[in-house]
Amino acid sequence: xxxxxTFGTFDLFxxxxxxxxxxxATFGERLVVxxxxxxxxxxxKGFNPLFSLDDRMAIVASxxxxxxxxxxxxxxxxxxxxxxxxxxxxxxxDDWAGRFDExxxxxxxxxxxxxxxxxxxxxxxxxxxxx
Ligand code: C2G
Numbered sequence: 260x261x262x263x264x265t266f267g268t269f270d271l272f273x274x275x276x277x278x279x280x281x282x283x284a285t286f287g288e289r290l291v292v293x294x295x296x297x298x299x300x301x302x303x304k305g306f307n308p309l310f311s312l313d314d315r316m317a318i319v320a321s322x323x324x325x326x327x328x329x330x331x332x333x334x335x336x337x338x339x340x341x342x343x344x345x346x347x348x349x350x351x352x353d354d355w356a357g358r359f360d361e362x363x364x365x366x367x368x369x370x371x372x373x374x375x376x377x378x379x380x381x382x383x384x385x386x387x388x389x390x
Contacts, residue, residue, distance in 0.1 A: 261287030264346035264366075266331050268295040270308035271382045272318045275352075275374035282371050283350035284324035291344045292319050293331030303334070309383070341366050 265283045269276050269292075284290040294316045300308050308315065312330065320328045331340065337359060341349060346366050349359055353370040362368055 260289060261347040262289045262291060262345055263287040263348045263350055264291045264293065264341055264344055265350045266293040266295065266337070266340075267352075268300045268303075268308055268379070269315050269319050270300070270310050270379040272310075272315070273377050273379065273382065275377045276319075277322070278374045279350070279352055279371055280319070280322060281324055286348045286350060286367075286369060289326045290324055291327045291329070291346065292325055293340055294319055294328055295331045299332055299334070304380070308379075338362055338365065 263283050263286045265280065267276065267279075280290065280292065294312065295303070295308075297307050297312055300306075310318075316328045316330070319325055327344075329340075329344075337349075340346075341362060342365060348367045348369060349362055350369045350371060351359060352373045354373055356370045359368050
């Protein structure tokens with residue numbers, strides 16, 4: 260049985276998140292998702308998520324193709340997360356292309372194309388400046 264792992268903040272959960280998680284799940288039989296802590300999101304993006312970590316985790320965990328969620332606290336511990344969850348495949352969106360290639364000694368590393376024209380940051384901008 261292959262386990263797939265992926266990571267993200269998943270704030271303002273949208274169709275791009277659904278698409279990557281659904282496609283990630285097809286690479287194995289079990290999908291585990293690391294959801295970024297507020298602190299990690301701030302470090303990555305310079306702002307806090309609008310939805311709490313508990314809510315973001317509950318939303319991701321509610322998907323039928325997600326088997327388990329956990330908190331991703333740092334980008335640096337990815338190797339430990341992969342090994343702790345016995346992941347065979349790491350899937351990320353291609354905005355991260357190349358960034359996790361050094362893990363290819365412990366798992367397959369796959370980058371999938373992002374869904375165009377949607378992101379949490381874009382939704383925030385559209386809400387701030389409605390047309
Ligand atoms: N995504 C996508 N299409 C979009 C938006 C996002 O495929 N239109 C993907 C991203 O590529 C990522 C996942 O959805 O794989 C989660 O996106 P974010 O919540 O923006 O998370 P991110 O900041 O990329 O976190 O360890 C790595 C990070 O924690 C990834």
